[in-house]
Amino acid sequence: MLFIDWNHLLILIAINGVAALGYYVTLSSGQLSIGHGALFALGGYVAALTALHCDAPAVVYLLAGGLGGAVPGYLLSLVTLRLRDIYFAVATFGFGGAVVELIGHLDFFNGQFGLGGVAMYTTLPLALGTLACAVFMVWRWDRSLNYPLAAATRFDPDVALVLGIDVRAIRRATFALGAGTVGVAGALYVGSTTIITPQDGSFEISLALLLMVVIGGTRSWRGPVLGAILWTLLPELLRFASTWRLVLFGAVAIVLMAVRPQGIVGRSRVRGAGREHPATSEALSRH
Template sequence: MNLDYELLLILLGINAIGALGFYFTLSSGQFSLAHGALFGIGGYAGGYVSTALGMPLPVALVAGFVVAAVVGGVLARLLARVRGLYFAVATLAFGVVAMELVKRIPGLGGAFGLGGIPRYTSLVVVLVVLVVVAVAVYLFDRSPLYVAHAAARVDQDAAVVMGIDVARTRGIAFAIGGGIAGMAGVLYAGFTTIVSADTGSFTHSLAFLLMVVIGGANSWRGPILGAAIWTAMPELLRATDEWRMVVFGVAAIAIIVWRPQGIIPRRIFRPRRAERRHAVEPASGAGG
């Protein structure tokens, strides 16, 4: 079994960034199946400014984030009154339509895709972007903004009564989550040197969903762990030859059944050290 660990780590990092984008959107209660399309849209945006305009990687990343975020924000605004299963179906339909439209935009390569993209994605670049995104999501997870997002996710009507602008909260979450997925698409385009409609297919949306579900949908660490398992396990099982995807599928199902909340759950209350010490002292005194 010969593995190219550098290429595997690059794919792992790209998947982790995309999964964090899905997690950010899901944090406000939006079950989106459009993140694969936003991943592809970001790849097209970054690939275009790199090939047609000759811009460097930082500009490509900004372009991928901005374009995907704008598209995601507009989509969230249009679907503000749609909930649940209907929202998921609508985002799935958007993804299909968006990728069909991309094929018909002049200058994007049509059905063959946009090729000739510079290979600017390296392990160092992916790790830097992943760390920046992970830190940003971590800070969001610890901020009062997360409370508003969680309220919108748990009970939309109660959140409105509490004075939370649910439509605005979800719109921002969808835009930022889509922008993060767009940056992952830029890195993927720079890794494969080509981006096509298949890049933004439903397969990527499903992959991001499974990464978050397997790792844990209630903690920023969950998507990263889920991406690591999703990316590495099929390669580590390569010795099983044609059975490796079957083994991987069974293992993924077992994880979901064993830990329906994900491998990494979110502890809502973490007592401080001082509080734990005071809680232990009376018990110690009583025992003496």
């Protein structure tokens, strides 16, 4: 008989949802990062250190995790401002690998063993509440003047520059905001597992975030949330297939990409086919 710990699974869905929303914000300006897994781990490590040395409400640990992701994310965005496309992806991949190796060799972070003994502060209400806050933030982002500016930067940075858009500022803002959100997800994660290790920032984590957004859809906040739900839920529902469940999960992902290459939630599902984003005209008229 298939047994599913729904409390744990819902917490994991919320964590993945918050992380995917953060990656979605960064991707909205065309920055294909392969280093967000490392930012996820950094957020978790900062939250773990805060929890181990400071007796505070859980929201303090989440804020610490957000800073743990946002600050290095912003610094990384400054270094990679001149890079685009595959060169940007390679640079962030190198950053992710370097961070994981560095953490694993620092006694301050307890090396490869990671930081354990953290209080289990992530409850289901906290996880779902954080996801709701992240959804609201990204929903507002989607309908703000920043969205069309980020979209213009994503589709053609050179044309965006001609239109007077500060491409560098948009890229810095989306990377820092997305990295901070991913850091909050890392803080939720360590509060649910009570331990964080360098492996929690590996390339596989970055790839998982990318796939959640791509499968769900890259043009609306609904896409990352749906992608996180499917990414987390399908392997559990396919447990009856035992060793074949990952094969079945991969097959489902391939079918989804073949049928909906733009993601399950497309632009027409969100704002109507052929309709312009409500802030586009106003934003571009200012530039």
